Amino acid sequence: MSQTATIKIIYTSDIHGNAMPILYGTNEPANLGLAKYASIVKRARNENENILILDNGDLIQGTPLMTHYVKEHADKENPMVGIMNLLGIDAGVIGNHEFNFGKTVLQDAIDQSNYPWLSANLVNKQGEPYFGKPYIMKSLGNGVKIAIVGVTTHYIPNWESPGHIDGIQFRDALETLKTWVNYIREKEKPDLVIASYHGGFERDIETGQPTESLTGENQGYAMCQEIEGLDVLLTGHQHRILTGEINGVLIAQPGNNGKMYGSIDIEMKQLEKKWQVSRKEAEILSVGNIEPDPDVLNYMKEMETSTQQWLDLPTGYIDGDMMIQDPFKARVSKHPFIQFIQNVQLEASGADISVTALLNNESKGFQNVVTMRDIVSNYMYPNTLVVLELTGKDIKRALEKTAEYFDLDSNQTITVNPTYVTPKPQHYNYDMWEGLNYTIHVSKPIGSRVEDILYKGEPLQENNTYPVVMNNYRATGGGNYDMFKDKPVVKEIQKDMVELIHGYFEKYKTVKTEVHSNYTVKP
Template sequence: MLSEITNIKILYTSDVHGNAMPILYGTNEPANLGLAKYASIVKKARRENENVLVLDNGDLIQGTPLMTHYVKEHSDKENPMIGIMNRIGIDAGVIGNHEFNFGKDVLHDAIHQSNFPWLSANLVNEKGEPYFGKPYIIKSLSNGVKIAIVGVTTHYIPNWESPNHIEGIRFRDAANTLKHWVDYIRETEKPDLVIASYHGGFERDLETGEPTEAQTGENQGYAMCQEIEGIDILLTGHQHRILSGEVNGVLIAQPGNNGKMYGSIDIEMKQVEKKWQVIRKEAEVIPVGTIEPDKDILNFMEEIETSNQQWLDMPTGYINGDMTIEDPFNARVSKHPFIQFIQNVQLEASGVDISVTALLTNESKGFQSTVTMRDIVSNYMYPNTLVVLELTGKDIKLALEKTAEYFALDSNQTITVNPTYITPKPQHYNYDMWEGIDYTIRVANPIGSRVEDIHYKGEPLQEDKRYHVVMNNYRATGGGNYDMFKDKPVVKEIQKDMVELIHEYFEKYRSVVAEINSNFTVLP
């Protein structure tokens, strides 16, 4: 009986979020991240193994000042992230939820420019056909191994994205769709290996199976491993976690975010009587580390990166006083001048008198005395637009109770962050602060009854009265499980993103005083 053994390597990225260059744009300091370094890793792997597959699992084209600048100033040129992936020579990409953030035109241009297929079997058109072309591809390696790669995307996107960015797209259940296509592929294509690339993560603890989040369907990786027969490897993302191992015999991985790490999967297969069988499969998540960035990628990026750096260093305004953030937790427990500034921008842009915002990340440093575009995009990294909703007082009360879930008390009865907002994925952006109303959060009270003394213009908030409230488009669609905002009447949409609105605010006022309106209190 003749047998042959072959080795296959799969390299993949997920949630790169526009990180092409090995740099942190907020400080302009070098960093061990980005696709320029990853390109060197891929080249090295291909020199060592002829059977290398390279994939991207979504959230590729949004997330850095580079990509904001590209969309604002250079969208008539090749998308830098697509240009890099074309030069790396990836085999396929998967649609992520942040692919939609800049609108359908930018996404369609990116797909048109790609020398590789984009996969997402569960995003379909009105006829039920895959909206972005292919649900799966087949790769036949030089040794005769036949590999199927099927892509699916978290179907929770309509809960976050602006409706006009996803018009005409139907979001089918990712797990159910994946089961259908895996069954179809196994029966009709008869591959030797099936790889599912899912822009989504795990909803349960991988060891115990206990739920780790509300079972909304946003993440279904655990269910996919348990309930779908025929998957050899499940590549995941979306949660920005670092994972590798096996669940119910399915090899899984998740390589963090921002191009700091990548997934490396090694498969050993044995051919017995013309049939290939997997005899070993292992997954690692590896830092890109100190490897030198690829010179071809750096040369390709030189023109747009020079333009980007010039744009980032442009002074846009000045702060009179202190608007820097030393401790992000303290900036959430009590009113901070930077949060007051964001509220003021939203109130002026919308013309209403109640506003909702969040401190989007713990890396936000606020504004120093001179504010550049680098400072603006480092603090407000999402291309959110604003929406004015008509809400009842009851809706507002429910939203305040939801945001109050962010806090917990430790063993010393000291206010801290609820662990569910830290793991399995940091969600600090889902704690909102309100302007235009006064309120108190008492953390010792049970969840659902923590908010007290809600007043609007000196009078108690009326549950049946209607109020106009401005917030970003992510929250307005119910993003962050703020279900009370779903399908509420839209009074106004401001079709400029927050970076542009902040820039315009500085153009109008030039110098802004760091001040606060102490309208909320958080107590143990």
């Protein structure tokens, strides 16, 4: 009679610093975060003899809690790692946002972890894994041998500040995974191979049609098609909620911010002394209304209290209305909040042309009394600023790129181009410019929508150069702004935008709302 074994995998991805079940912008309770997830893990351990707990990256950045930790408490244990240690997870994978606070914060997090961090394609100059291990082996009940190999999207140098990734080589995730799966199958002879990939899918998982330009940022579909010997591919990065099979490979992706988690069940049968997968299925489940784990709440108490005190500190005042009622309208025509961000960037950099974006649709702008909570909930990324030397031609190309954000509906009304909404919202890739006057005609073909570009009242000259300030993500070409890649850097401002906004309020105390209506978006 053949033996059987049942294996449960539960995993998180793109937690983005969400430990507590609250939204820091409002302090309202929310069904998300590791405190709730911890209760689920404990229950799952009690119910399953053979269980693996994994994290797929983008763990340590994304909330005011983590911004405050890095600024004020970096000498203490990283709270996200501390919680994962409490949960006793088997492995973590390095995500792209792990680098946002620099290599020291990341290395400290890895050093504090009681579990390995996997990333086979992040290597040093000798080609050895830069952090942790490429893979681990686990032997579960009845002697089933499981390999878990981790890879990270190799597109990180297109986004990250060079100083944060110095000395790290980012090898192609697909090719690296293919090499390691072959090696593991040959050397370790596992019964089950799981890949945990901090990256997503470049094609529709059912039709195979491309869903984005094939830059290499996401390679999940190709991994399933091209790599033999892969049983399960755990993904993330895109913040999507997905399960399915591609070419016989079970795939999953559990959203973001700890609202959901992936639950995978695998049944194995032993035939002629060899274990084979007889059934595998994945589902994405909500953390829901489950009570947060008291051990995690107790562990977080001191850090959370400190974070809340910091967030409630008044830092400045607004004279006028700087609240955002409609994020779409705030992009179509200049909003006082956008004007404020442009003014901060111009003053910090000394440039006279500035580029910024409304980072997401949850940004509310500033009330009359501005606290740190308001600043970090409106500017949620730890971006620094870079001044690039751009030609007029580069600027024109960038304006045409940003003009792709708009579309016309059947009534010829301006709306958002669907590619900026699905499969992942990318509203942060629509830029607004200061220091130039320009007009976007949405009805015209993509690539020739922008007209009447003026600099100081004169037509922009294609061959002239202009210093332009923008955040470090955009300066490296992030968002497919390839025209910014490898351009001369005039200046780097090492303080992040939260610090710069705070410093602006410290200098001026009360900021009067204003708008320079320098651009027009027409049907």
